[in-house]
Amino acid sequence: MLNLESIYSKNANNMRKSVIRELLKLTQQPEIISFAGGLPAPDTFPVEELRAAANRVFDTNPKKALQYGTTEGDLDLKAELIKFEERQGVKLGPDNLLVVSASQQALDMMPKLFLDPGDYVIAGSPTYVGAIQAIQSYQGRVLGIPFSPENDGFDLVELEKRYARAKRDGKRIKYIYVIPDFQNPTGICWSLEKRKALLEFSYRNDLLIVEDSPYREVRFLGETLPSIYQLDQQAENRGTVINLKTFSKILVPGARVGWIMARPDIIAKLVIAKQAMDLCTNVFSQMWLAEYLKTGKIYDLIKHTCDNYREKRNYMVEMLEKYMPKRFDLTWTKPEGGLFLWISLPKYIDTDAMIHKAVAEKVAYVVGSAFYFDEPEHNCMRLNFSYANKEQIEVGIQRLAKVVAAEIAAHDAGPRGQTHPEGL
Amino acid sequence: MLNLESIYSKNANNMRKSVIRELLKLTQQPEIISFAGGLPAPDTFPVEELRAAANRVFDTNPKKALQYGTTEGDLDLKAELIKFEERQGVKLGPDNLLVVSASQQALDMMPKLFLDPGDYVIAGSPTYVGAIQAIQSYQGRVLGIPFSPENDGFDLVELEKRYARAKRDGKRIKYIYVIPDFQNPTGICWSLEKRKALLEFSYRNDLLIVEDSPYREVRFLGETLPSIYQLDQQAENRGTVINLKTFSKILVPGARVGWIMARPDIIAKLVIAKQAMDLCTNVFSQMWLAEYLKTGKIYDLIKHTCDNYREKRNYMVEMLEKYMPKRFDLTWTKPEGGLFLWISLPKYIDTDAMIHKAVAEKVAYVVGSAFYFDEPEHNCMRLNFSYANKEQIEVGIQRLAKVVAAEIAAHDAGPRGQTHPEGL
Numbered sequence: 001m002l003n004l005e006s007i008y009s010k011n012a013n014n015m016r017k018s019v020i021r022e023l024l025k026l027t028q029q030p031e032i033i034s035f036a037g038g039l040p041a042p043d044t045f046p047v048e049e050l051r052a053a054a055n056r057v058f059d060t061n062p063k064k065a066l067q068y069g070t071t072e073g074d075l076d077l078k079a080e081l082i083k084f085e086e087r088q089g090v091k092l093g094p095d096n097l098l099v100v101s102a103s104q105q106a107l108d109m110m111p112k113l114f115l116d117p118g119d120y121v122i123a124g125s126p127t128y129v130g131a132i133q134a135i136q137s138y139q140g141r142v143l144g145i146p147f148s149p150e151n152d153g154f155d156l157v158e159l160e161k162r163y164a165r166a167k168r169d170g171k172r173i174k175y176i177y178v179i180p181d182f183q184n185p186t187g188i189c190w191s192l193e194k195r196k197a198l199l200e201f202s203y204r205n206d207l208l209i210v211e212d213s214p215y216r217e218v219r220f221l222g223e224t225l226p227s228i229y230q231l232d233q234q235a236e237n238r239g240t241v242i243n244l245k246t247f248s249k250i251l252v253p254g255a256r257v258g259w260i261m262a263r264p265d266i267i268a269k270l271v272i273a274k275q276a277m278d279l280c281t282n283v284f285s286q287m288w289l290a291e292y293l294k295t296g297k298i299y300d301l302i303k304h305t306c307d308n309y310r311e312k313r314n315y316m317v318e319m320l321e322k323y324m325p326k327r328f329d330l331t332w333t334k335p336e337g338g339l340f341l342w343i344s345l346p347k348y349i350d351t352d353a354m355i356h357k358a359v360a361e362k363v364a365y366v367v368g369s370a371f372y373f374d375e376p377e378h379n380c381m382r383l384n385f386s387y388a389n390k391e392q393i394e395v396g397i398q399r400l401a402k403v404v405a406a407e408i409a410a411h412d413a414g415p416r417g418q419t420h421p422e423g424l
Numbered sequence: 425m426l427n428l429e430s431i432y433s434k435n436a437n438n439m440r441k442s443v444i445r446e447l448l449k450l451t452q453q454p455e456i457i458s459f460a461g462g463l464p465a466p467d468t469f470p471v472e473e474l475r476a477a478a479n480r481v482f483d484t485n486p487k488k489a490l491q492y493g494t495t496e497g498d499l500d501l502k503a504e505l506i507k508f509e510e511r512q513g514v515k516l517g518p519d520n521l522l523v524v525s526a527s528q529q530a531l532d533m534m535p536k537l538f539l540d541p542g543d544y545v546i547a548g549s550p551t552y553v554g555a556i557q558a559i560q561s562y563q564g565r566v567l568g569i570p571f572s573p574e575n576d577g578f579d580l581v582e583l584e585k586r587y588a589r590a591k592r593d594g595k596r597i598k599y600i601y602v603i604p605d606f607q608n609p610t611g612i613c614w615s616l617e618k619r620k621a622l623l624e625f626s627y628r629n630d631l632l633i634v635e636d637s638p639y640r641e642v643r644f645l646g647e648t649l650p651s652i653y654q655l656d657q658q659a660e661n662r663g664t665v666i667n668l669k670t671f672s673k674i675l676v677p678g679a680r681v682g683w684i685m686a687r688p689d690i691i692a693k694l695v696i697a698k699q700a701m702d703l704c705t706n707v708f709s710q711m712w713l714a715e716y717l718k719t720g721k722i723y724d725l726i727k728h729t730c731d732n733y734r735e736k737r738n739y740m741v742e743m744l745e746k747y748m749p750k751r752f753d754l755t756w757t758k759p760e761g762g763l764f765l766w767i768s769l770p771k772y773i774d775t776d777a778m779i780h781k782a783v784a785e786k787v788a789y790v791v792g793s794a795f796y797f798d799e800p801e802h803n804c805m806r807l808n809f810s811y812a813n814k815e816q817i818e819v820g821i822q823r824l825a826k827v828v829a830a831e832i833a834a835h836d837a838g839p840r841g842q843t844h845p846e847g848l
Binding site: 002003004007008009010011012015039040042045047050051054055058062063064065066067068069101102104105107108111112113114115116117119130133134136137138174175206207208238240248252253254255256265266269272273275276277278279280281282283284285 | 426427428431432433434435436439463464466469471474475478479482486487488489490491492493525526528529531532535536537538539540541543554557558560561562598599630631632662664672676677678679680689690693696697699700701702703704705706707708709
């Protein structure tokens, strides 16, 4: 009888269900207030404008929209993307662009293009779990660089040390994966100095940078900083930064459209890779979003979305300050954009174990450990502030604070020596 | 300075642009009559019904359609797929189904799930080029089984021999890839006996079968035969057949929706793989096609499409009989379904070289050699009959016949010994 274990690839045998997805199922019980997902607020979706745009596609060129399209992407959409990026100061030609089936496909393409089994990617520790999964699915590995709220981005001293050690050990390192704008999961935004320092590091060591920018336009406080992609254009313009963008957080995720910006020879390779992955991005969606973009309404929409998220983020921070135990070892980030904030709890609290107590109290978060490739921290959690409404935010944070307070009380009451071992 | 060649994966360094895609570009010059593409006829697209279905999505549940969806696929669409397959005698539950971003994504998932670098897939020689590309993109290899018009499917004697030899040589063979209904590129439809024999072979050797059925419903002559997926259900129901389907050839390709049928444990693994590939299939497209399917109009649409293609296929065969040189070594398949027929020319004609002469005469085909993993035949070509209209078919075949006749005349006039070496 067929033994599937012997037929699956190493990669498939290593596949584990995403902790986040499993949590999401758990948290779909009706009464749970979930801060676990990464969903944009549906009340930001411009339903009627999108309906009108869809109907314009049916009015003008339905047979093109319903047919196969080119792998590179719809030229009208590319023209709109070029305008959109130009407003942010990014210079692009059509050959610098590949339209993709949203960001996750772009994340899947990077290891396909650059990793042989056993090759390494430098990434934050923690970093976006979907990027880790994609890297693992090509039997790639992650060289983690400490990334903490005290530090606006990579710890550069550790980056130099760990990179030098990895090179000495003969590890093949192919690219650096970063999310400089409102990182998932921490919400941290890198300073200009750190962005420049990473670019300089990549130049010096001949490394590519894959800059993932799904939240870049979702800045609701402070000043926009140049992307590393832009910094390369302004510096030596080597074209060694690949920038990944998506409409999922600034328009709608359901249309599954994103774009990759890179120099033409890399785009050409990506086109070949995409041919074998899905032939072309949804043609109807591309023409549909191009019609919407032509109205120019996306700039107001982004402003509206940022207003919405600023209010919710402020309210969540306010509720955390109001309800959480006040302690030096219980802190959270205060992001200037994006969808998430990151809470660090006392070291002895294991959020993996605590999630079940939280769900029993009808509140959910994502366990911090999900965002580490190895050596996870267990005392952190990610909260999403874009999806819940303010009433849910207050009640949810109250419930969460109660669970955390109970953990602290149990620890303080318990016998010494029973704390969670450091570094587990 | 960054040397990309040293950073690309082995896979990426091996990537070559698809011959077909490059040909398609060549053939997009306005006056060329192209039989090269694999496009469905746009006059079969039910534009107004699809517009109405899209508007019903906006009327009923737009915020769901514009949000992220589950990786498994929309439940309403799955319910419609179950009904659609049930009419053909296939028994399915929702756990047997994964909605995918059309067939090419399914083809990309198979090597991701089953192949480690160097592992083998058994496939027809020739077979669909997109499947070969996907296998190569995971550094997999193809064990080709001769597949000729004289034989309705694999040459079973060769299958046994080559499989035994490969096993003896220690090759790890993971699955058998077949297109039993109107194979791409040959148009061949396997007999019931051959389907049963392959299932028996797979049972006996503990191999999975990946059955690719994009054209299954596009049968315009003869009687529908059970799929190998169905034959397994009727036989020992081991669940060792994975069946790949798509709406691209029976509704529209632009919506990029297909589905995989398999036993639940395989579907569960595929769900995890898809999480890291694109999170979920286009949510709007899924709900949109579900709305269209609810009207029940797809059955008439398929009948209409089959009528359309039967007429064009008959006309193309008629024109071939009228214009092509009459010779024992110049033959073509007469498919009972699908989109393609396959022409075998005298052995000394190299269709790779001839394509440039054909394009000069303003007609295009796909070179047969594109459909081989190794040891390509060079005297064949694939013609598509679904896209061109009848007038174009007549003129195009006239032009093609002229090019072929010139090749034969040049050979007959030329000095002996200058023929194309066999097996090159």
